[in-house]
Amino acid sequence: MSESIATSSDNATKCHHNPTVSCGDCRLNAICLPISLHVDDIDKLDDIIQRGRPLQKGEYLYRSNEPFQSVYAVRSGTIKAVNITNDGQEQVTGFYLPGEVLGMDGIAQNHYTNSAIALETAAVCEIPFSRMEDLSLQLPTLQRHFFQLMSKEITSDQQLITLLSKNSADERIASLLLSISTRNHNRHLSATFFRLPMSRADIGNYLGLTIETVSRVLSRFQKSDLLEVNKKEITIKDMDGLKRVANMETACG
Amino acid sequence: MSESIATSSDNATKCHHNPTVSCGDCRLNAICLPISLHVDDIDKLDDIIQRGRPLQKGEYLYRSNEPFQSVYAVRSGTIKAVNITNDGQEQVTGFYLPGEVLGMDGIAQNHYTNSAIALETAAVCEIPFSRMEDLSLQLPTLQRHFFQLMSKEITSDQQLITLLSKNSADERIASLLLSISTRNHNRHLSATFFRLPMSRADIGNYLGLTIETVSRVLSRFQKSDLLEVNKKEITIKDMDGLKRVANMETACG
């Protein structure tokens, strides 16, 4: 499961998928699980983390109903989490970007309730949960971080609940674009120009809309000069306008 | 905040709102936080738990943006959690029945992101979070339980996401009724006859529907002999039929 292929010299050390970089050296350690752990505590965390080969597009990281073993931090690429209903439909419950942690749905019932699928070539850090638990008993900050991580998942799920319950197609899509924009910005990437890692179908599924509606809304946003849309590449041309559409005004008093 | 009024003799000891019952004696300890803790560990948990006077209908347990101090286990009554959007709308994100724990949304940002409001007279056990964290470092089972509790909140939020994203008004309402029915059953109450603690407005808000739609669907369910609806009292007359409407078939192979 975790064979290393990082023997390909120079290139590998530069590559984002490179599995040899430890938490201490990782460019994501300011936003990922290790935030504000002490240096030697980071090493202890690092010791239990396993880094395998990258996942290819479409590959499963884990599947719904599989026994729960680990949570995963995204190192590179994007992973989607999908909930399968008892009548066989799929619901995308989240998109996970580098530095974000997924798999915590599995803790309660000791099996995953979601499946996780790579949307593009992606690398992850595997965090075996029982070892993380043991370590948490010794490192209060780690325990605290993990509680916060799970709480963050709860609040973001509740944000999505609100979005689905209260907002129109335009508002939902504007909100998603702004969320991705913000998260890119936090990773020192452009907030105004980026490539969507997911298909229109994934967007629609996530936001409770059909493909056609997603397509139409993006076209409309382009016509009204909020965006430039070129396939999966998005340029936000009017950030304030987009925030207005999403009901997320920057200033209003 | 936690003044005791349980000095009213006999009656108080029988009353569900009675604040003197400890975790060890509580009729909910099989489904609440103490599950499978050892007897003396339960006492340690019990030591940090604070039990105040009951909340009256409409009273706030905590408010959005207040500093986060504690999570709360419902002892009696029902509490709703409400998320306030930045344009002032309210979204009900959950209904909490006796034995269920709320407030975990506050951990991530150190303030509550929801408000919690009593739907009827309700009593809660307050669990100061930092003391619970300290205790968790000593009691691995407690740490584990708390991770599981938060994971359960995540999975149930994701169930709601799926419901809102994929299901019709009929399916949403049938699902909610079945959820309440099941949770009542787990509390040794009737699965087929119960009183809804929330208003039509709360149901609609929770399920992303208008009051009118909720009312119409309930009327339709009654006409098709799935339910008997008498104000807030619900009798499920055709459990299998209701499950079929909710796409939750009992057997289908």
Place this chain on the structure above:
DNA sequence: CGTACCTTTGACTCGTGTCAACAATGGTGG
């Protein structure tokens, strides 16, 4: 007993889904 709130029901509207046709893209093999 009156007033305010909650619920029900009806008529109409509108946003999003559905169905369908077509365009664009990307990967594969000749």
Place this chain on the structure above:
DNA sequence: CCACCATTGTTGACACGAGTCAAAGGTACG
């Protein structure tokens, strides 16, 4: 290198479920 086919995305016409508006009936609380 290009032709082919599968997949993905776009656009239009139409339908339908749930929202909106409006009015009236019920219920609860002071």
